Amino acid sequence: MRHLLTLFLLLIVISGCGTNEAKQTTLTVAAASSLSDAMKELSAKYEEEHPDTDITLNLASSGVLANQIKQGAPIDVFLSASEDHFTELVKDDLIEPELHTNLLSNKLVLITNEPTSVTGWDDLLSNSIGRIAIGTPETVPAGAYAKEALESMKMIDKLHDQLIFGKDVRQVLTYVETGNADAGIVYKTDYLTSNKVSLVAEAPLDTYSSITYPAGVVEDGREEAQSFFTFLQSEQAMTIFKKYGFQGKK
Structure with a gap:
C-alpha cells in the first residue's frame, strides 16, 4: 500500500510539472494595418521558435x-x-x-x-478622374501623409470634393482595386x-514628412513582450520586413 501511495504522489508531481511546461503565454500585438502581411509572417515565425507563446x-x-x-x-507591443x-x-x-x-x-x-489615363500627379486634376481615395487624415497616418503631399502640391483644395476616405490604408487599396475610386494614395x-x-508615381519626398514606424513595449505589458520586441529588431525580422517593401529606419 505504501508503494502504491508513493507511486500515486509521484504521478501527481510529474503531471503537475507537465502542466507548467505546457503553460502558454498570449501576447497581444497592435500593429498598423499597413504592416498586416509582414506581421502575420513574423508572428508565425516567432511562435515557431517560441512554442510557449501565442501572438494575437x-x-x-x-x-x-x-x-x-x-x-x-x-x-503588449x-x-x-x-x-x-x-x-x-x-x-x-x-x-x-x-x-x-x-x-x-x-x-x-x-x-x-x-x-487609366493617369500618368502622373497632375493628371488627378483632369476631368477623367472622379473619386480619389485616401485614409481619414485624423486617424490614418497614410491619410495624413497624403493630405500633406496634396497640400504641398497645391492640389488639396481643387480635389476636396473628389476625396473619399478609408478607415485604414488597406481599405483605400480596396477602393481602388474594386473601382470604387479611380485613384488612391497609399504606402x-x-x-x-x-x-x-x-503604380502611377511615388510622391516627391519633399512633399511630405518622413514616414517612420516606431515600435515599443506598452507599459505594464507582459514580461515576454520584451522578447518579441527584441525579435522585431533582429536581422531575421528585418529580412521579412524588407520582403514586403519596408526599409530599415536609417
Whole structure:
C-alpha cells in the first residue's frame, strides 16, 4: 500500500510539472494595418521558435490603436505608422521608457486601377478622374501623409470634393482595386501586395514628412513582450520586413 501511495504522489508531481511546461503565454500585438502581411509572417515565425507563446494580432489604423492603449486595452507591443500617435503615448508614460525605437520607414505612392489615363500627379486634376481615395487624415497616418503631399502640391483644395476616405490604408487599396475610386494614395508596401492596381508615381519626398514606424513595449505589458520586441529588431525580422517593401529606419 505504501508503494502504491508513493507511486500515486509521484504521478501527481510529474503531471503537475507537465502542466507548467505546457503553460502558454498570449501576447497581444497592435500593429498598423499597413504592416498586416509582414506581421502575420513574423508572428508565425516567432511562435515557431517560441512554442510557449501565442501572438494575437490587433490590426487597425495607428490612431485607433493608440486610443485603445490610452483606454487601457490589454496590449503588449505597439507598432505604429505614425510618430505623432506614438509620441503621445510616450509622453503619457504608456510606453516603456527604454523599450521603444524607430523601426522602419516607407514611401507614399499614387495608384490607380486599369485601364487609366493617369500618368502622373497632375493628371488627378483632369476631368477623367472622379473619386480619389485616401485614409481619414485624423486617424490614418497614410491619410495624413497624403493630405500633406496634396497640400504641398497645391492640389488639396481643387480635389476636396473628389476625396473619399478609408478607415485604414488597406481599405483605400480596396477602393481602388474594386473601382470604387479611380485613384488612391497609399504606402508603397500596400501597392506591392496587390496585382489589381497600377503604380502611377511615388510622391516627391519633399512633399511630405518622413514616414517612420516606431515600435515599443506598452507599459505594464507582459514580461515576454520584451522578447518579441527584441525579435522585431533582429536581422531575421528585418529580412521579412524588407520582403514586403519596408526599409530599415536609417
